Amino acid sequence: MKKINKVIVPVAGLGTRMLPATKAIPKEMLPVLNKPIIQYIVEEAIYAGFKEIILVTHSSKSSIENHFDKSFELEATLEKRVKRGTLKEIQALSKLNVSMQSIRQGEAKGLGHAILCAKQLIGKEPFAVILPDMLISKDKGNAGDSLKEMRLNFEKEEISSVLLGKAKKADISKYGIAQIKKNSKLPGLGLIERMIEKPSIKRAPSNLYAVGRYIFNNDFFKYLSKVKPDKTNEIQLTDAIEHYIKDEKKVSAFALEGNIFDCGDNADYILANIEFAMRDSIMKSKIKNHLKIN
Numbered sequence: 655m656k657k658i659n660k661v662i663v664p665v666a667g668l669g670t671r672m673l674p675a676t677k678a679i680p681k682e683m684l685p686v687l688n689k690p691i692i693q694y695i696v697e698e699a700i701y702a703g704f705k706e707i708i709l710v711t712h713s714s715k716s717s718i719e720n721h722f723d724k725s726f727e728l729e730a731t732l733e734k735r736v737k738r739g740t741l742k743e744i745q746a747l748s749k750l751n752v753s754m755q756s757i758r759q760g761e762a763k764g765l766g767h768a769i770l771c772a773k774q775l776i777g778k779e780p781f782a783v784i785l786p787d788m789l790i791s792k793d794k795g796n797a798g799d800s801l802k803e804m805r806l807n808f809e810k811e812e813i814s815s816v817l818l819g820k821a822k823k824a825d826i827s828k829y830g831i832a833q834i835k836k837n838s839k840l841p842g843l844g845l846i847e848r849m850i851e852k853p854s855i856k857r858a859p860s861n862l863y864a865v866g867r868y869i870f871n872n873d874f875f876k877y878l879s880k881v882k883p884d885k886t887n888e889i890q891l892t893d894a895i896e897h898y899i900k901d902e903k904k905v906s907a908f909a910l911e912g913n914i915f916d917c918g919d920n921a922d923y924i925l926a927n928i929e930f931a932m933r934d935s936i937m938k939s940k941i942k943n944h945l946k947i948n
């Protein structure tokens with residue numbers, strides 16, 4: 655049994671789709687309801703059973719690390735004002751059951767490059783990757799159920815895996831799309847035969863897209879380091895997965911449980927807020943009343 659403890663969370667992107675909101679605030683720190691997106695992501699990683707989080711970060715993103723650090727002044731003020739509930743919540747953030755390290759990506763040269771930056775902190779171990787702008791929402795169970803299933807499967811089978819969701823037709827050309835070979839003996843959807851980055855609807859082999867949860871054996875780094883930059887000068891993760899599969903390395907497909915929101919996109923970010931708010935009965939009735947009146 656091969657244990658997997660480490661998860662890479664790349665947060666060094668520029669978030670250009672969310673400008674001007676993300677000029678001085680990392681998009682991962684934008685709130686969905688009452689928590690920054692990155693907090694949901696860290697909670698998901700902990701629930702899924704990971705022990706070490708490696709943030710690939712950028713000089714402009716120190717607020718992400720600060721969010722999980724102890725804040726003496728704030729805690730003292732909350733204590734003085736007898737805000738016990740909030741104090742507990744704030745204290746819990748710096749006492750999470752996970753270690754957090756970070757490494758810099760000096761220049762945003764793409765997701766594949768960001769993952770490569772974490773290589774020295776991963777060492778020879780297998781690792782997971784979570785894209786922090788892709789927020790999972792589940793009515794029942796936990797948002798980390800899918801990643802947990804992938805982790806448990808990896809520890810048994812030692813096969814890399816990718817989590818897939820169903821893309822709407824209009825969105826297919828925005829994502830990395832998978833072609834699957836069904837295999838009833840394997841857990842999940844089967845093995846991935848091909849991954850194509852942003853195909854046209856015509857060229858797309860399916861509507862199944864990578865939603866931003868991955869588990870890789872350590873030899874994946876070798877393939878990632880060989881990927882050439884694309885026409886936008888970025889090193890794409892999907893290209894490395896495609897080379898990995900072509901070299902007869904197995905990659906399993908898992909099906910996303912729940913809904914997912916791309917919080918790096920304005921409309922999806924608003925929808926995420928609505929979905930999370932509708933779970934709170936007071937907020938739900940306020941939203942409903944507002945929409946009725948206007």
Ligand code: UTP
Binds near residue numbers: 761763786918
């Ligand atoms: P995205 O492409 O969605 O993020 O990358 P972006 O580049 O920040 O956003 P836009 O397209 O300009 O609006 C997915 C994840 O990978 C990280 C991002 O921070 C994001 O969480 N990323 C991307 C890096 O860490 N480094 C990069 O060079 C690119």
